[in-house]
Amino acid sequence: xxxxFHLQIVTxxxxxxxxxxxxxxxxxxQGDVGILSGHADYFAAISVGRIRVKNPxxxxxxxxxxxxFLRVTKEVTRVVATSFEWADQIDLERAQRAKSGAEKxxxxxxxxxxxxxxxxxxRRANNRINVVEGK
Amino acid sequence: MAGANTKDIKRRIKSVESTxxxxxxxxxxxxxxxxxxxxxxxxxxxxxxxxxxxxxxxxISNRDFSSAYVAKREVKKxxxxxxxxxxxLAGGYNANVLKYATQLMExxxxxxxxxxxxxxxxxxxxxxxLHTEKYHEAEGLYLEDAYDIAQxxxxxxxxxxxxxxxxxxxxxxxxxxxxxxxxxxxxxNFSEELTEKPAAKETLYDPSMVEVLDVVVPQYVGGLIxxxxxxxxxxxxxxxxxxxxxxxxxxxxxxxxxxLKFNRARQAAITQELTEIVxxxxxxx
Numbered sequence: 531x532x533x534x535f536h537l538q539i540v541t542x543x544x545x546x547x548x549x550x551x552x553x554x555x556x557x558x559x560q561g562d563v564g565i566l567s568g569h570a571d572y573f574a575a576i577s578v579g580r581i582r583v584k585n586p587x588x589x590x591x592x593x594x595x596x597x598x599f600l601r602v603t604k605e606v607t608r609v610v611a612t613s614f615e616w617a618d619q620i621d622l623e624r625a626q627r628a629k630s631g632a633e634k635x636x637x638x639x640x641x642x643x644x645x646x647x648x649x650x651x652x653r654r655a656n657n658r659i660n661v662v663e664g665k
Numbered sequence: 666m667a668g669a670n671t672k673d674i675k676r677r678i679k680s681v682e683s684t685x686x687x688x689x690x691x692x693x694x695x696x697x698x699x700x701x702x703x704x705x706x707x708x709x710x711x712x713x714x715x716x717x718x719x720x721x722x723x724x725i726s727n728r729d730f731s732s733a734y735v736a737k738r739e740v741k742k743x744x745x746x747x748x749x750x751x752x753x754l755a756g757g758y759n760a761n762v763l764k765y766a767t768q769l770m771e772x773x774x775x776x777x778x779x780x781x782x783x784x785x786x787x788x789x790x791x792x793x794x795l796h797t798e799k800y801h802e803a804e805g806l807y808l809e810d811a812y813d814i815a816q817x818x819x820x821x822x823x824x825x826x827x828x829x830x831x832x833x834x835x836x837x838x839x840x841x842x843x844x845x846x847x848x849x850x851x852x853x854n855f856s857e858e859l860t861e862k863p864a865a866k867e868t869l870y871d872p873s874m875v876e877v878l879d880v881v882v883p884q885y886v887g888g889l890i891x892x893x894x895x896x897x898x899x900x901x902x903x904x905x906x907x908x909x910x911x912x913x914x915x916x917x918x919x920x921x922x923x924x925l926k927f928n929r930a931r932q933a934a935i936t937q938e939l940t941e942i943v944x945x946x947x948x949x950x
Contacts, residue, residue: 574871575880
């Protein structure tokens with residue numbers, strides 16, 4: 531097996547992942563970033579998107595994330611996610627409900643601050659749906 | 666005459682008993698909520714310590730103060746996020762944290778962001794400036810709500826409408842002790858904790874430190890608020906449980922007191938009746 535590194539995924543609901551992996555792909559505010567073992571110290575903000583962690587068998591385990599940051603140090607790589615769900619944990623029905631709810635509210639919202647919040651909500655819902663459907 | 670007395674005592678026993686039933690029920694509810702709240706605090710804790718550590722590393726290495734969040738500025742207006750309960754009957758829980766907050770605000774131009782119904786009521790009655798009309802409830806405040814509050818606050822901070830953000834909450838020390846405490850959320854100032862000079866590690870900030878901080882700081886503040894709310898909520902349940910336990914105990918001693926009184930009154934009534942009968946019979950002889 532190729533070189534691995536220690537990855538921790540920390541969420542408000544506890545540790546979602548704590549172990550060795552070969553490769554990690556995270557969508558930062560600048561686009562997808564791949565982390566392999568021996569990466570330089572690194573710090574970036576995560577945007578609403580998808581995270582992929584390589585399994586020992588070579589396939590990728592996918593998850594939806596709504597923000598947070600990525601911190602790489604020599605000892606450990608940490609994804610500190612404000613919300614994090616593995617693809618198989620996502621409640622698709624709930625995401626779809628959230629999506630249609632946000633769309634409906636967006637149609638009648640006028641306050642710019644509120645529109646901003648609703649747009650974010652819509653993005654989060656869409657992201658969850660996309661991760662489940664594997665797009 | 667004696668009959669009226671025992672009736673009174675009986676009525677009082679009944680009323681204390683029903684009060685005790687309520688306090689017992691509240692104690693049980695608080696215990697079960699406390700258990701859940703404690704779990705929530707414990708699962709969330711590693712997240713907050715990591716959030717805090719990472720922020721500290723980043724803020725310390727931003728030594729040119731190029732980020733608005735790190736730079737020091739004159740404090741003209743302070744925002745206080747004050748977290749307390751939605752309901753009373755929790756011993757000194759609400760009063761303690763509100764008193765603590767009022768002390769901190771002394772001499773400052775304070776803007777209050779209330780979380781918990783009691784906070785809004787308290788500060789609006791005392792004529793403080795409140796930020797929101799609608800009060801957030803402390804129970805059922807989710808992470809996303811905390812982020813919404815943080816987004817709003819950091820936007821105000823960037824615009825210069827507020828110059829510092831502090832969070833006043835109740836720290837959950839143990840089941841029996843909860844102490845009011847405060848966190849300085851912004852500006853990021855960790856210099857007090859800087860006992861040794863930061864390791865001269867070169868970290869790559871993508872795309873730049875200032876931009877990363879701009880995205881991460883609102884999340885950091887949101888995380889702090891959420892963490893403070895979970896701690897406060899657990900504290901509230903702990904305080905309520907203790908208060909209700911004491912109330913149930915008091916009701917218990919009161920009932921046994923009243924029972925004693927009731928039995929004495931009953932006995933006195935019987936004795937009196939007997940004396941009356943006996944003396945009546947004696948009179949007939």
